[in-house]
């Protein structure tokens with residue numbers, strides 16, 4: 254069930270979680286595959302908070318971390334397994350939008366007596382004993398801040414940096430509409446007197462590697478326009494990755510070069526994966542609900558940004574997805590569109 258900040262229901266959940274957090278000694282946290290700033294930021298913020306109180310907190314992370322966020326303090330302490338003999342009082346499931354997306358990682362959930370699920374995505378079903386699911390929050394880091402604030406404990410610089418990066422990246426550096434008065438209020442408290450925002454900005458947005466630039470160049474050079482430019486699409490094959498030496502994370506954000514083209518309503522990026530599946534990223538400029546479209550292919554996400562994974566060759570998958578998007582765009586305008 255979704256709860257909104259501020260409110261009595263929200264407060265009740267925060268208090269339940271604070272109780273569990275303050276009484277736990279051994280904790281772990283887990284997030285969706287391929288960490289982004291919010292997933293890793295929320296894990297590391299919890300890690301630093303726990304450490305400052307002498308608690309043991311293991312951050313589970315299984316995939317390579319993108320350079321943009323791997324500099325965060327504590328990243329090098331992430332582990333890809335839990336010690337077999339250790340008992341855990343509490344687990345935090347950060348941004349665990351769907352059990353299905355977690356794959357085998359779901360087997361870690363029962364290792365803790367109590368599980369707290371924090372998420373801000375749309376239509377998430379709680380997987381915890383205690384859930385705090387707030388679709389109005391900018392990020393999971395914002396939800397976690399609301400919990401940590403309630404403890405009354407002063408947050409360390411490392412903890413505040415991790416929360417800052419989560420809110421910053423999920424709001425597109427405070428450009429998106431999820432940059433609410435509340436998220437700015439939290440940011441003000443996170444900055445306090447010592448957080449160096451321009452250093453963080455440079456590390457997150459102005460440092461890139463050669464492979465990433467080349468991959469983004471390939472995506473841009475291949476851009477195709479369909480339906481009078483309402484759809485723009487591009488693709489990356491396994492051969493592109495092999496030839497350039499780029500990793501999957503280097504393609505992150507490449508879709509932005511497509512979605513900013515004037516007249517575009519839906520941008521699509523198709524990527525061949527090592528597992529033989531084709532990963533499709535959808536971005537809408539506002540009129541089209543791309544979450545609905547990606548659901549046709551068992552995907553999900555947000556109204557304006559979503560994804561799915563399909564079987565088939567890249568050509569077949571492109572045809573199928575482009576047909577579905579075209580069908581939506583060619584429908585006569587509804588009153589609510």
Ligand SMILES: [Mn+2]
Nearest residue numbers: 291392393423
């Ligand atoms: Mn998030």
